[in-house]
Amino acid sequence: xxxxxxxxxxxxxxxxxxxxxxxxxxxxxxxxxxxxxxxxxxxxxxxxxxxxxxxxxxxxxxxxxxxxxxxxxxxxxxxxxxxxxxxxxx
Amino acid sequence: xxxxxxxxxxxxxxxxxxxxxxxxxxxxxxxxxxxxxxxxxxxxxxxxxxxxxxxxxxxxxxxxxxxxxxxxxxxxxxxxxxxxxxxxxxxxxxxxxxxxxxxxxxxxxxxxxxxxxxxxxxxxxxxxxxxxxxxxxxxxxxxxxxxxxxxxxxxxxxxxxxxxxxxxxxxxxxxxxxxxxxxxxxxxxxxxxxxxxxxxxxxxxxxxxxxxxxxxxxxxxxxxxxxxxxxxxxxxxxxxxxxxxxxxxxxxxxxxxxxxxxxxxxxxxxxxxxxxxxxxxxxxxxxxxxxxxxxxxxxxxxxxxxxxxxxxxxxxxxxxxxxxxxxxxxxxxxxxxxxxxxxxxxxxxxxxxxxxxxxxxxxxxxxxxxxxxxxxxxxxxxxxxxxxxxxxxxxxxxxxxxxxxxxxxxxxxxxxxxxxxxxxxxxxxxxxxxxxxxxxxxxxxxxxxxxxxxxxxxxxxxxxxxxxxxxxxxxxxxxxxxxxxxxxxxxxxxxxxxxxxxxxxxxxxxxxxxxxxxxxxxxxxxxxxxxxxxxxxxxxxxxxxxxxxxxxxxxxxxxxxxxxxx
Numbered sequence: 001x002x003x004x005x006x007x008x009x010x011x012x013x014x015x016x017x018x019x020x021x022x023x024x025x026x027x028x029x030x031x032x033x034x035x036x037x038x039x040x041x042x043x044x045x046x047x048x049x050x051x052x053x054x055x056x057x058x059x060x061x062x063x064x065x066x067x068x069x070x071x072x073x074x075x076x077x078x079x080x081x082x083x084x085x086x087x088x089x090x
Numbered sequence: 091x092x093x094x095x096x097x098x099x100x101x102x103x104x105x106x107x108x109x110x111x112x113x114x115x116x117x118x119x120x121x122x123x124x125x126x127x128x129x130x131x132x133x134x135x136x137x138x139x140x141x142x143x144x145x146x147x148x149x150x151x152x153x154x155x156x157x158x159x160x161x162x163x164x165x166x167x168x169x170x171x172x173x174x175x176x177x178x179x180x181x182x183x184x185x186x187x188x189x190x191x192x193x194x195x196x197x198x199x200x201x202x203x204x205x206x207x208x209x210x211x212x213x214x215x216x217x218x219x220x221x222x223x224x225x226x227x228x229x230x231x232x233x234x235x236x237x238x239x240x241x242x243x244x245x246x247x248x249x250x251x252x253x254x255x256x257x258x259x260x261x262x263x264x265x266x267x268x269x270x271x272x273x274x275x276x277x278x279x280x281x282x283x284x285x286x287x288x289x290x291x292x293x294x295x296x297x298x299x300x301x302x303x304x305x306x307x308x309x310x311x312x313x314x315x316x317x318x319x320x321x322x323x324x325x326x327x328x329x330x331x332x333x334x335x336x337x338x339x340x341x342x343x344x345x346x347x348x349x350x351x352x353x354x355x356x357x358x359x360x361x362x363x364x365x366x367x368x369x370x371x372x373x374x375x376x377x378x379x380x381x382x383x384x385x386x387x388x389x390x391x392x393x394x395x396x397x398x399x400x401x402x403x404x405x406x407x408x409x410x411x412x413x414x415x416x417x418x419x420x421x422x423x424x425x426x427x428x429x430x431x432x433x434x435x436x437x438x439x440x441x442x443x444x445x446x447x448x449x450x451x452x453x454x455x456x457x458x459x460x461x462x463x464x465x466x467x468x469x470x471x472x473x474x475x476x477x478x479x480x481x482x483x484x485x486x487x488x489x490x491x492x493x494x495x496x497x498x499x500x501x502x503x504x505x506x507x508x509x510x511x512x513x514x515x516x517x518x519x520x521x522x523x524x525x526x527x528x529x530x531x532x533x534x535x536x537x538x539x540x541x542x543x544x545x546x547x548x549x550x551x552x553x554x555x556x557x558x559x560x561x562x563x564x565x566x567x568x569x570x571x572x573x574x575x576x577x578x579x580x581x582x583x584x585x586x587x588x589x590x591x592x593x594x595x596x597x598x599x600x601x602x603x604x605x606x607x608x609x610x611x612x613x614x615x616x617x618x619x620x621x622x623x624x625x626x627x628x629x630x631x632x633x634x635x636x637x638x639x640x641x642x643x644x645x646x647x648x649x650x651x652x653x654x655x656x
Contacts, residue, residue, distance in 0.1 A: 045456075048465075062555035073348050
């Protein structure tokens with residue numbers, strides 16, 4: 001712990017960069033949905049051709065999967081040494 | 091002449107030579123053996139090359155077809171790049187067993203009959219177990235034993251099915267069948283165990299993350315994908331596979347989301363990806379089978395790439411868990427970029443190999459009007475991006491600054507990752523390269539503007555969901571229970587209980603017997619004892635006075651007379 005000059009962090013980890021990345025990300029999301037006005041998405045079953053279906057479906061499936069995983073986690077999660085006691089002498 | 095030798099033999103020779111060879115010669119063998127094998131794989135003609143009489147059977151050690159060559163090609167390619175990745179870091183016996191394991195996979199690819207298939211199948215089981223053991227930790231040893239038990243059990247079930255088919259049909263040919271009687275169900279079950287299908291998916295996530303940083307790269311490629319090939323050859327269009335595959339797809343996502351161990355996340359996502367292939371085989375149309383084969387090919391490349399990237403992290407930091415690492419992109423840019431390419435490919439991002447192969451399977455489902463299957467596969471594609479596409483690179487290379495500043499990959503590991511990264515993108519940009527070699531003619535158009543837009547929407551909004559739901563996905567230092575809890579804990583406790591009960595009962599009985607024997611011994615001592623150490627000699631061994639003896643004789647004679655007369 002000498003008097004080292006504080007090295008600036010990697011540019012990718014700077015708050016300004018992260019803020020910019022978020023903005024670009026949101027812009028891309030908006031463009032992707034709006035682009036459907038110009039690009040035809042063929043719906044095989046009707047519903048999947050609706051405007052913005054991919055976006056909503058992708059977001060909602062992830063939401064459901066994360067929530068299901070979270071709920072199952074309460075039942076399934078154990079400490080890392082859970083199996084150690086029983087199998088030590090095997 | 092050489093065309094008649096099964097290519098797997100060259101791989102086995104390579105595996106045998108790795109041990110005795112030293113230095114540069116060993117390196118040469120490690121790198122050359124898979125390439126020589128690859129060359130011979132491409133010399134295998136279509137159809138059965140020849141047969142050999144064995145007992146009452148005609149064994150066909152070498153049968154070629156498009157799909158067989160395709161799988162053998164990717165297995166040999168995997169062995170080569172895996173060998174390049176591992177040869178400076180792995181122990182020689184790990185390399186040697188990994189090559190024998192790869193030989194098993196290549197052997198299965200060209201097996202013309204069920205007996206040959208079974209032999210190579212067991213070769214894989216044996217040497218993959220050794221690769222797990224090469225992890226070197228006590229946990230690896232235990233996981234390896236569990237792995238071996240599961241695969242030997244699977245082998246026995248497969249063998250029961252094969253025997254049944256031989257007895258009931260008289261044929262050992264490998265040909266499409268349906269699971270409609272006991273024999274075929276046994277074969278299907280035996281294969282599905284290797285595919286990590288429910289209810290025994292747990293062996294995969296249990297064993298692979300316990301192997302060494304290099305071992306898990308080999309393990310990720312062969313066992314499950316030979317099972318996929320066996321399903322393509324034996325059970326195309328088997329309806330049961332659709333349900334099983336969909337379960338695997340969802341299982342992989344949910345468990346990967348709960349997981350903290352870096353390589354275990356990837357292990358669960360193998361089950362998820364193989365689930366896509368199993369669904370496709372269940373659909374069974376030409377497009378679906380093409381999709382399954384193409385996806386298996388692409389999957390081996392990007393999954394190995396992901397395991398390589400994770401392996402470098404484990405090798406350089408010694409840490410296995412997301413909670414221990416983070417922010418590694420600062421000093422490991424190459425590993426991070428290659429890992430991200432693998433992650434994008436597994437998510438099926440446009441311009442990667444995952445997109446050009448996985449969408450074939452979705453298309454096949456749409457063509458057959460399987461609405462539910464199509465929608466679940468689409469949801470799963472979003473889920474793959476969530477659990478592997480973003481979660482893996484995010485928690486390992488970004489997330490937070492763990493303060494770790496490890497060096498980037500050694501040159502050979504880096505070279506292996508670059509080769510596979512290039513292939514991921516090449517097959518995404520120019521899918522015809524792969525489509526040419528698929529089992530059926532391909533009329534499929536991978537890139538249409540609408541499809542690209544649909545998948546981009548799906549994936550990018552999954553990304554949004556990931557970052558918005560991050561607080562819900564905080565890593566915890568936990569493991570997740572799986573079906574193997576039933577035998578690792580429940581059955582174990584039951585066995586311990588039964589053992590204790592039996593030993594308690596046993597000791598009760600034996601102490602009663604001992605008590606009875608002790609009593610007998612006391613009685614014997616009392617009457618017959620002559621031991622010098624006894625306080626007094628036994629009743630019948632003492633020196634009695636003559637008078638007493640005479641008295642007893644008189645008593646006995648009286649008794650005798652009395653008995654005689656009455």
